[in-house]
Each structure stands twice: as C-alpha cells, then as structure tokens.
Amino acid sequence: MATALVQMSQVNKKFPGVNALADAHFELLPGEVHALVGENGAGKSTMMKILVGIYAKDSGQVLLEGKPVNITNPKAAEAAGISIIHQELNLMNDLTVAQNIFIGREPRKWLPFIIDEKKLVANAQQLLSDLHIDLDPNEKVENLSVAQQQMAEIAKALSFKSKVLIMDEPTATLTDREINELFRIIRDLRSRGVGVVHISHRLEELKQISDRITVMRDGHTIETLQTKDASIDEVIRLMVGRTIFQESPGIPENPSKExxxxxxxxxxxxxxxxxxxxxxxxxxxxxxxxxxxxxxxxxxxxxxxxxxxxxxxxxxxxxxxxxxxxxxxxxxxxxxxxxxxxxxxxxxxxxxxxxxxxxxxxxxxxxxxxxxxxxxxxxxxxxxxxxxxxxxxxxxxxxxxxxxxxxxxxxxxxxxxxxxxxxxxxxxxxxxxxxxxxxxxxxxxxxxxxxxxxxxxxxxxxxxxxxxxxxxxxxxxxxxxxxxxxxxxxxxxxxxxxxxxxxx
Amino acid sequence: MSQTATKRKGFGATGRNALQRLLAFSALILMVIIFSFASESFLTPSNIVGILIATTVIGILALGVTFVIISGGIDLSVGTVMTLSAVMTAIFITNLGLPIPIGILAGVITGSIAGWFNGFLIAKLNIPPFIATLGTLFVARGLALVLSDLAPIYFNDAPEFNLIAMGSIIGSVIPAFPVPNIVLVFFAMAIICGFILNRTTLGRYTYAIGSNEEATRLSGVNVAMWKMAIYALGGCLAGVAGVVLAARLNSAQPSLGFGYELEAIAAAVVGGVSLRGGQGTILGTVIGAFVISTLTNGLRILSVPQEWQIVVTGLIVILAVYLDIVRRSREPGAT
The missing domain is CATH 3.40.50.300 (P-loop containing nucleotide triphosphate hydrolases)
Structure with a gap:
C-alpha cells in the first residue's frame, strides 16, 4: 500500500460547549476519492478545516506523506499541496476566469507591477485544457453558471499543484448533468494521483464517485468503509446510530383537526x-x-x-x-x-x-x-x-x-x-x-x-x-x-x- | 459550455458596464443637442473651451475616486484634500519662494499623504471608509484654513505658474481653440489612470478587492497594503487637482473645495462606476465628468439660478445610483 497522502490521528478539538472532534482520525491515499459523511455537526468540516489550517487542533497528529506537519493557515496548506473548495464559492465575480485563477500570482512584464495579460490568459488556457475543463479563460466569472464557477475554483486550486483537493459539498447546488461533468473531472484528477476528499450529504452520489467512505458522528470517526462493499442503508445506520435523547418522548395528544x-x-x-x-x-x-x-x-x-x-x-x-x-x-x-x-x-x-x-x-x-x-x-x-x-x-x-x-x-x-x-x-x-x-x-x-x-x-x-x-x-x-x-x-x-x- | 469568447483585452468592461457608458455618452450628446438649440452661445469655441476647463478639476478628482469606488470604498475627502494641496503649493512657491516644480511636488505629495492616511484609517484601523474620509475631509479643510491664515495666497511672484497652466499648446496650432494646457494634464492623467487600472497589479487588485475582498485576502493578496495604495492614489490625484486649480485661479483659495467630492463621485457613478465595487472604467468616468460639467454649463447658459443647478446635480447623482442598483439587481445568479 502506498504511503498515505494524509494521515490524521487522535485529533481533538473543543469549541465552547461542544466537543467538535474527539480522537477523530482520517486517512487519504493518493489517487483516491474519499467521501466524508455524517449528520450536520458531526465534525466533517471541522476536521477538514484543521487539515487546511483554518482551525488549530487542540491535540492530535497530522502526517503529510508520512511526515508530521503543523499547518497553521490556508496559505501554508496551499504551499504543502492541500487545497480546499468551500461550500460558498470564493471567486471575484468581476474578474475573468484567468484573472481569478492567478490572482496574486500574475505573470509580469517590463516592470514588476505591469501584468503580462497575454501570458496570464495563455497559462490559464493551458491549465484548463490540461484538466479537460471547457471554460473560456476570458469569460467573466459572474457570467458563469454555478457549476462552471466550481470548475474555475477547481482549476484555481489545482494551479497550486495540489496533491490533496478537499471539496465541501460541491454538488449541493448542481444539476445532474453538471454533476456528471464534475465527476468526470474528479475521476480525471484521481487518475493523476490526486487525493480527493468529498464531503457530501448525497449518499447515492457517493456510491458513484468514491472509493472509500468515512462516517463521522458526534466528533468521532465511526468507520471507514470500502464503497463497493457498503450499502446506503448501512451508511445511514452508522451516521445516525447514537443513543436517543435522554428524556422520553413527550408529545401531548392533539385532538384538534382544524x-x-x-x-x-x-x-x-x-x-x-x-x-x-x-x-x-x-x-x-x-x-x-x-x-x-x-x-x-x-x-x-x-x-x-x-x-x-x-x-x-x-x-x-x-x-x-x-x-x-x-x-x-x-x-x-x-x-x-x-x-x-x-x-x-x-x-x-x-x-x-x-x-x-x-x-x-x-x-x-x-x-x-x-x-x-x-x-x-x-x-x-x-x-x-x-x-x-x-x-x-x-x-x-x-x-x-x-x-x-x-x-x-x-x-x-x-x-x-x-x-x-x-x-x-x-x-x-x-x-x-x-x-x-x-x-x-x-x-x-x-x-x-x-x-x-x-x-x-x-x-x-x-x-x-x-x-x-x-x-x-x-x-x-x-x-x-x-x-x-x-x-x-x-x-x-x-x-x-x-x-x-x-x-x- | 463556454460562451462566445469576449475578445476584450482589458477587464472591468462588462456588457452592462459598456451599456451604462453608452447611456452616459448618449445623455451627453443629447444635452449638447438640446443646449445648442436652446442657446446660440452654447456651441461656440469659447464656451466649449469653458466646458473643458470646468471639467478638468472635477475630472481629475473623479479619476482618483474611480479607483476608490471600484475597490468597494468611498472617498469624501478629495475636495478639501485638493484645497489643502493647493494651499501647500502656494506656501512653497509664494511664502517660501521655492521654484514652481518643488511647489507642484509639494502639492501632489500632500494629497498622497492625506490619501494614504485615509487608507491607513480604513485598512489598518478598520474605520468604515465613509466615516474615515469624512473625518479627513474636516481635518484637511481645517488645516488648509490654518496654514493659509484664512486668506487666499496669490502667486504674485511666480506669474509663470498661471501662464504655463493657462497657456495653450493647442491654441498655438489652432488659434480658434485656445484649449489651456491644464486640459491636457487631465487627459494625460486619464491615460495614466487607464493604464494603471487595466495593466498593473494595483488595478487588478482594485477590481479584485471591490469584487470580493475576503476571497482576495484568501488568495494571498495583501489587501490592507493595496487598499492603502488605492487611497493614496486617490489622494495623489486630489493633489494634482489642487495644483491645477491653484494654477488656474492663480491663487490658493482655502475656503474652496467643499462639495467637489460629491461632484467627483457623481461623475464616476454617472460614468458607470458601481458604488458596490468591482465595476467601472476610466473612459466611463471621463464621460461622466463631461456630463456633469456640460449640464452645469448648459443650465448656467440657460440662466438657471445656481441654487437650482445644485438641486439638479443632486438629482442626477440619485438617478445614476438608482440606475446602478437596477443594473446590479438584474444580475444572473442574484436571488
């Protein structure tokens, strides 16, 4: 088995009043699509935010390709080859696709503050066609559909030569056709050895795209399953299987039919x-x-x-x-x-x-x-x-x-x-x-x-x-x-x- | 999937934005036609030169304001910063007897420092732009009055200052159109600003910050630093406007300048610069400046009292902002 790209173990994180993560663990292999599922508040996003340095962990260990790392901010994560695409897209609508992808890293000419727009567009075009993403680099982001914006985000994330790509509910607002296009790109990334973490609530969709599924609940990692052996029923059972409320159900009779x-x-x-x-x-x-x-x-x-x-x-x-x-x-x-x-x-x-x-x-x-x-x-x-x-x-x-x-x-x-x-x-x-x-x-x-x-x-x-x-x-x-x-x-x-x- | 490629090289020019520019330009043409029919003295060389001169100061201020508004901010201080810069120039040339170029430099630097100060308040101390620049408005106004001792300072010992500014290179070629050199300064500034906005990192980050400040920050751009640069540029142009105004009037008038900020903002907004940031062009602002000055000029020629001209300017600003809101609310994806 190849060395894991990411190995998180015994990660703990407390927020005021909540144990967001309790001895949670997670592993991502190169060339794998790993689905992360759980109810709202199960700790999926918290875990990934710790991985990219948005939150600091209270304790625990994170290994990147076998070496311990301590990532404390999103820039460091990018430098280490980890990119995250948030649920709310982070693009600048008034700029073009190319300008968005290379924001802050524009190629220059003549003087250090003059942008080489031609090279910028050419680089973006190159990147997009490498990824088989059909987008016009000169198109303004505000004119793109949500799915296209997502693809622009993916292109931006991968322009950092990321080895790990985390997607937080990427399909929440997409149509089926757009989802298929997104999956095609994800499979393409997988074949290049990129490890993809896919957070989603759409369980049947995870059957299609993922290799493994990790279920989280109440801040714990419950189980990691091989997708091909897992049934959706089983995943749901693992997701919700907590002891029910301490108090007994107290629903009063309601005679009214008005x-x-x-x-x-x-x-x-x-x-x-x-x-x-x-x-x-x-x-x-x-x-x-x-x-x-x-x-x-x-x-x-x-x-x-x-x-x-x-x-x-x-x-x-x-x-x-x-x-x-x-x-x-x-x-x-x-x-x-x-x-x-x-x-x-x-x-x-x-x-x-x-x-x-x-x-x-x-x-x-x-x-x-x-x-x-x-x-x-x-x-x-x-x-x-x-x-x-x-x-x-x-x-x-x-x-x-x-x-x-x-x-x-x-x-x-x-x-x-x-x-x-x-x-x-x-x-x-x-x-x-x-x-x-x-x-x-x-x-x-x-x-x-x-x-x-x-x-x-x-x-x-x-x-x-x-x-x-x-x-x-x-x-x-x-x-x-x-x-x-x-x-x-x-x-x-x-x-x-x-x-x-x-x-x- | 991808729509027909827009061949436009620059950025910031969407279809909608181009539409607003076209609208402003049509309004300009329409005004010219109406005013020419209404008064014989409107479309005369001397009146056209008058409009050009009137556009210069407001236009230069509006160029700086354009950067600030595209970045999602506002600068209310440009009018009085301009006055302070004019007073500074006058002090250097008249009171200190220094050469004219040093005086000009003093004015421009004064404006830049005031602009940087705005940027510092906004980017480092997180004071909302409206309040920060309102504060600077009064600071600059007060300083101008203090430094000038409440009285205009004339350039009696440096008559060349006014001669260079109001002399006419164009007039020496086409005697019928003695367009003073300060108008050329305005166009030169517009070209430089267009270059900065479209071809440099400063321009790129101006659009990026105005479009989505948080996303820009997350992309690793030093937003605070660039904001200060943007406000400093706005102040620098206010400084240039101050020097131009002083040269034109052959004096620094410490009580002038109040209210110019709104005309400058109006020019930018009429020209399609969106108050919500992210959108706008230099060409639009130049057209907008001409719309404002032509309107003022036309109303004056039609003997509309000045009080009413102010009312009309105010209504134009409201109309332009309303058009901007209508434009933005039709945006695809906005729910």
Missing part, C-alpha cells in the same frame, strides 16, 4: 419547489432535512420575507395574500429566525423594548406617545410567564444567555396574538437546560391551541417534539412521517432522496 395554515404549491427558485403542507391547531409540525434542503426558504416565503413565484397560503381556511412580514403578522403568523442576533432581536436594546416591539403601536395613544407603564407591565408579565432569567426588564438583551434571548424573542411574538409560530432552529447553540425549557414552552403553546412549526437539523429533537414530521430534500417535500414512532433512519432516507435517484 387546519390553521394550509400552503399549496409554493414555488421559489430551486429551494422551494411545489411545496404543500397543512398545519393543525394545537400541533407541533417538524421540518426535517439537511442543511440547504430549503426548509428555511419555504418558511421565509410563508412569512412573506421572500416573495414566492407561485402558490397559495390559507390561514384558518381563508386564502390570504402575504407579501411582507407585516402582512404575515397581521394574519397571526410569527417567525423566530435561525439567527436571533441578526434578525430576531435588537440586542443592544433592553428586554422590555424587545418584548413590546411588535405591539408598540397598540401601547401608544393616538398621538404616538408611548405608554411606558403598559410596556413595563407587559414585559413583566412575559418575563414571569416564560421564566426569562434577567436581573431586570431594563437589562440589555445582548447580556442574556442564548436560551434567555430566545425566550425574549418568543415573548415578542406571543403578545402579538400570533396563532402560528415558526421556530427556525430554536435551540441551536443554547445549553441543555434552556433547551428543555424551550421544548416545554413549544408544547405549552401548542396546548393553548396555537400552531407551531419547528425547523430543526437535530433529528432527536424533531422526533421528540413533532406531531408530524415533514422531510425536505433539495427544495421538495420528500415525505411526511408521524412523530414519536418514526426513526432517524427513516428521516435520513427521505432527507437524502434526490430527484431521479431512489435511496436503496
């Missing part, structure tokens, strides 16, 4: 395709799927934050037109965004102001003078009701913990007489105790007859909380499962069910 929200044939771009679903009064409806499946996009469209191309929305049986968040609020729909700090709360203002923000006009007189007494009373009521742990209602929200910030955000919607509340990743980044409180709160809301929609990437949470689970993949709803009795495997199977491919 449909409080009905969405029909909603369309918006590639992440919202023909989406239809119903929400009942008193129900917690879970939206499961992988990152980028289009869950947030669907509910943003429902909330009026993005304009759908087509589709209808009915609230309590009456069709409504929601073209802005304020229209959604008028119809009793509230939305707690994924990124509380950016969208949900004015963190530099105090608790009472945030709680009253949605109803401040109701607490003011006809001249617009705000009644601070009412605001205070309202804020105190909610702080007590939701158990917000804050020294006072005049505390600035930025000084509260994540869980308490989330409660303030929830209070904001409760007092707006919201009947439908959308929670987008409500417990991400908050500690276990607060998490459980928020779960109870969601149950309470449902019990009071509100409709709750919860987007979560955490499968145990989805399973434990939801009456029904809608699973999405690539902008489509791929199935609906009953809560409580379904399994993580069932969700993962639906969540990876791509168009034109059936999960085995």
């Amino acid at each position: 449909v409080i929200l009905e969405v029909k044939n909603l369309n918006r771009g590639r992440l919202v395709q023909n989406v239809s679903f119903k929400l009942h009064r008193g129900e917690v409806l879970g939206f499961a799927g992988l990152v980028g499946a289009g869950r947030t996009e669907v509910l943003r469209a429902v909330f009026g934050a993005d304009k759908p191309r087509s589709g209808t929305i009915a609230v309590k049986g009456k069709e409504v037109k929601i073209n802005s968040p304020s229209a959604a609020v008028k119809n009793g729909i509230g939305y707690l965004s994924e990124d509380r700090k950016r969208f949900g709360l004015a963190t530099s203002m105090d608790v009472q102001t945030n709680i009253s923000l949605t109803v401040i006009s109701r607490l003011s007189d006809k001249l617009g003078r705000v009644n601070f007494g009412k605001i205070k009373a309202l804020a105190e009521k909610f702080v007590k009701q939701l158990g917000v742990r804050t020294p006072s209602i005049t505390q600035l929200v930025q000084f509260l913990s994540g869980g308490n910030q989330q409660k303030v955000a929830i209070a904001k919607w409760l007092n707006a007489d919201t009947e439908i509340i959308i929670f987008d990743e409500p417990t991400r980044g908050i500690d276990v105790g607060a998490k459980s409180e928020i779960h109870h709160l969601m149950n309470d809301l449902a019990a009071q007859g509100k409709g709750v929609i919860m987007i979560s990437s955490e499968l145990p949470e989805i399973l434990r909380m939801s009456h029904r689970i809608v699973v999405m993949c690539e902008g489509r709803i791929t199935g609906e499962l009953p809560g409580g009795v379904s399994t993580q495997e069932e969700i993962m199977t639906l969540a990876t069910q791509r168009v034109g491919a059936k999960a085995a």
Whole structure:
C-alpha cells in the first residue's frame, strides 16, 4: 500500500460547549476519492478545516506523506499541496476566469507591477485544457453558471499543484448533468494521483464517485468503509446510530383537526419547489432535512420575507395574500429566525423594548406617545410567564444567555396574538437546560391551541417534539412521517432522496 | 459550455458596464443637442473651451475616486484634500519662494499623504471608509484654513505658474481653440489612470478587492497594503487637482473645495462606476465628468439660478445610483 497522502490521528478539538472532534482520525491515499459523511455537526468540516489550517487542533497528529506537519493557515496548506473548495464559492465575480485563477500570482512584464495579460490568459488556457475543463479563460466569472464557477475554483486550486483537493459539498447546488461533468473531472484528477476528499450529504452520489467512505458522528470517526462493499442503508445506520435523547418522548395528544395554515404549491427558485403542507391547531409540525434542503426558504416565503413565484397560503381556511412580514403578522403568523442576533432581536436594546416591539403601536395613544407603564407591565408579565432569567426588564438583551434571548424573542411574538409560530432552529447553540425549557414552552403553546412549526437539523429533537414530521430534500417535500414512532433512519432516507435517484 | 469568447483585452468592461457608458455618452450628446438649440452661445469655441476647463478639476478628482469606488470604498475627502494641496503649493512657491516644480511636488505629495492616511484609517484601523474620509475631509479643510491664515495666497511672484497652466499648446496650432494646457494634464492623467487600472497589479487588485475582498485576502493578496495604495492614489490625484486649480485661479483659495467630492463621485457613478465595487472604467468616468460639467454649463447658459443647478446635480447623482442598483439587481445568479 502506498504511503498515505494524509494521515490524521487522535485529533481533538473543543469549541465552547461542544466537543467538535474527539480522537477523530482520517486517512487519504493518493489517487483516491474519499467521501466524508455524517449528520450536520458531526465534525466533517471541522476536521477538514484543521487539515487546511483554518482551525488549530487542540491535540492530535497530522502526517503529510508520512511526515508530521503543523499547518497553521490556508496559505501554508496551499504551499504543502492541500487545497480546499468551500461550500460558498470564493471567486471575484468581476474578474475573468484567468484573472481569478492567478490572482496574486500574475505573470509580469517590463516592470514588476505591469501584468503580462497575454501570458496570464495563455497559462490559464493551458491549465484548463490540461484538466479537460471547457471554460473560456476570458469569460467573466459572474457570467458563469454555478457549476462552471466550481470548475474555475477547481482549476484555481489545482494551479497550486495540489496533491490533496478537499471539496465541501460541491454538488449541493448542481444539476445532474453538471454533476456528471464534475465527476468526470474528479475521476480525471484521481487518475493523476490526486487525493480527493468529498464531503457530501448525497449518499447515492457517493456510491458513484468514491472509493472509500468515512462516517463521522458526534466528533468521532465511526468507520471507514470500502464503497463497493457498503450499502446506503448501512451508511445511514452508522451516521445516525447514537443513543436517543435522554428524556422520553413527550408529545401531548392533539385532538384538534382544524387546519390553521394550509400552503399549496409554493414555488421559489430551486429551494422551494411545489411545496404543500397543512398545519393543525394545537400541533407541533417538524421540518426535517439537511442543511440547504430549503426548509428555511419555504418558511421565509410563508412569512412573506421572500416573495414566492407561485402558490397559495390559507390561514384558518381563508386564502390570504402575504407579501411582507407585516402582512404575515397581521394574519397571526410569527417567525423566530435561525439567527436571533441578526434578525430576531435588537440586542443592544433592553428586554422590555424587545418584548413590546411588535405591539408598540397598540401601547401608544393616538398621538404616538408611548405608554411606558403598559410596556413595563407587559414585559413583566412575559418575563414571569416564560421564566426569562434577567436581573431586570431594563437589562440589555445582548447580556442574556442564548436560551434567555430566545425566550425574549418568543415573548415578542406571543403578545402579538400570533396563532402560528415558526421556530427556525430554536435551540441551536443554547445549553441543555434552556433547551428543555424551550421544548416545554413549544408544547405549552401548542396546548393553548396555537400552531407551531419547528425547523430543526437535530433529528432527536424533531422526533421528540413533532406531531408530524415533514422531510425536505433539495427544495421538495420528500415525505411526511408521524412523530414519536418514526426513526432517524427513516428521516435520513427521505432527507437524502434526490430527484431521479431512489435511496436503496 | 463556454460562451462566445469576449475578445476584450482589458477587464472591468462588462456588457452592462459598456451599456451604462453608452447611456452616459448618449445623455451627453443629447444635452449638447438640446443646449445648442436652446442657446446660440452654447456651441461656440469659447464656451466649449469653458466646458473643458470646468471639467478638468472635477475630472481629475473623479479619476482618483474611480479607483476608490471600484475597490468597494468611498472617498469624501478629495475636495478639501485638493484645497489643502493647493494651499501647500502656494506656501512653497509664494511664502517660501521655492521654484514652481518643488511647489507642484509639494502639492501632489500632500494629497498622497492625506490619501494614504485615509487608507491607513480604513485598512489598518478598520474605520468604515465613509466615516474615515469624512473625518479627513474636516481635518484637511481645517488645516488648509490654518496654514493659509484664512486668506487666499496669490502667486504674485511666480506669474509663470498661471501662464504655463493657462497657456495653450493647442491654441498655438489652432488659434480658434485656445484649449489651456491644464486640459491636457487631465487627459494625460486619464491615460495614466487607464493604464494603471487595466495593466498593473494595483488595478487588478482594485477590481479584485471591490469584487470580493475576503476571497482576495484568501488568495494571498495583501489587501490592507493595496487598499492603502488605492487611497493614496486617490489622494495623489486630489493633489494634482489642487495644483491645477491653484494654477488656474492663480491663487490658493482655502475656503474652496467643499462639495467637489460629491461632484467627483457623481461623475464616476454617472460614468458607470458601481458604488458596490468591482465595476467601472476610466473612459466611463471621463464621460461622466463631461456630463456633469456640460449640464452645469448648459443650465448656467440657460440662466438657471445656481441654487437650482445644485438641486439638479443632486438629482442626477440619485438617478445614476438608482440606475446602478437596477443594473446590479438584474444580475444572473442574484436571488
């Protein structure tokens, strides 16, 4: 067996509150396509970011072609022959393909600051044809499709004479035809002895392209399989096979059959395709799927934050037109965004102001003078009701913990007489105790007859909380499962069910 | 897969950008036609020379602003930096009695240092460009007033300064068109700037930083250093504008210059330089400068009061920025 290009062993990495990697290991051989899979947060990206020096490891060993290395920044990684293509492309749209590939390394003529444009284009042309990539080096990147931009990135990465190429979800936004083209290039690289790490959620696609599959879960390397011997079912089992939540499932009975929200044939771009679903009064409806499946996009469209191309929305049986968040609020729909700090709360203002923000006009007189007494009373009521742990209602929200910030955000919607509340990743980044409180709160809301929609990437949470689970993949709803009795495997199977491919 | 190869050699000139230039150019032609019909005195040699002179200072400022805006920044200080440079030149020539070339150099260096200072605030101290250059605007204005003792400084002992600037090489060949030499300085600057923007590393990184600063940094380009260079170049051109203005007026006027920055920015934006960075050309900016000066000139000839000319200039800026936003929002891939 040839010396491994990359050998990572016993790598540990802690982030505040999370063990991102625990004794993880990974091996990449020359001329191999190695798939790295795992649920969101399993540690795949962290491991690769350590390899290219974006993160520093806490402990562990990294060998490059048998020799120990300590790569501390992306430039050093490039010099060592390791390139990474991030999920978000890193190109300069206003420059051409050739200019992008050689940015910072332009050939010069006459004087050290004058660019030899002819040579630049010729070099790029040479590189592209070596890689059998059909791109015009003079084309501006903004005129390229996503797939073509990706190929430009690959060309740029390989212009450093990389021996290791890491691709983080390269196919997430590509069409099938584009994926085939990308795979052709990957196979071509493999035949030249380049080691390719392919991070992806599309399991059936990994069957086509990879030689080996390493499964990660909760920061551990679970197993490395030969692709030809592995079944997709087995990979899924390894990915999700953790001990389920400590607490027993607590889904209350919901007798109501009243449909409080009905969405029909909603369309918006590639992440919202023909989406239809119903929400009942008193129900917690879970939206499961992988990152980028289009869950947030669907509910943003429902909330009026993005304009759908087509589709209808009915609230309590009456069709409504929601073209802005304020229209959604008028119809009793509230939305707690994924990124509380950016969208949900004015963190530099105090608790009472945030709680009253949605109803401040109701607490003011006809001249617009705000009644601070009412605001205070309202804020105190909610702080007590939701158990917000804050020294006072005049505390600035930025000084509260994540869980308490989330409660303030929830209070904001409760007092707006919201009947439908959308929670987008409500417990991400908050500690276990607060998490459980928020779960109870969601149950309470449902019990009071509100409709709750919860987007979560955490499968145990989805399973434990939801009456029904809608699973999405690539902008489509791929199935609906009953809560409580379904399994993580069932969700993962639906969540990876791509168009034109059936999960085995 | 690849579309028809664009044979264009330079960069920064997309179809859309070319369209905006064409639009600006059409607007210029249209204005010329309208103003010529409206007033007999518009299309006369003396008025044309007047427009050329009026374009010079704004045009040179706009060239520097073009680099800054393409890099994704903004420079509000160019107007008063220009004034400070003019005052510096006057101090060197009149107060210190030094030769004219030294005075010119002093003005240009003053501008460059002010520009570098902007770049330092922005790239090293991470102060937002709008605020940093607004601060510099007042610093430069104040310094100009302090150094000049609040009074204009005249070049009484160096009459050649004004003679060289306002003399006309072209006029000695075509006597009907006594285009003063400062106009040639503007065109020379435009050609140099075009070369820098299209053929050198500084130009390349100007587009790259404006297009995607983070990606440029990740590509190993020393973004902070190049930003300082870009602002220094903008300041250098403000210095040149200051020298030209001083020579034209045969004096350094310490209270002048306020408001020039907006006209310069307007010229660049009208010419297709995108305020979001990454796009723009020197040719566009030159056309934009002519649009602004022709409009001002035409309105004056039509006896529109100066207050209203200011209003119109403001509206033109808003219109140009709006066109830029419309252009950008139609971009493919933008959702």
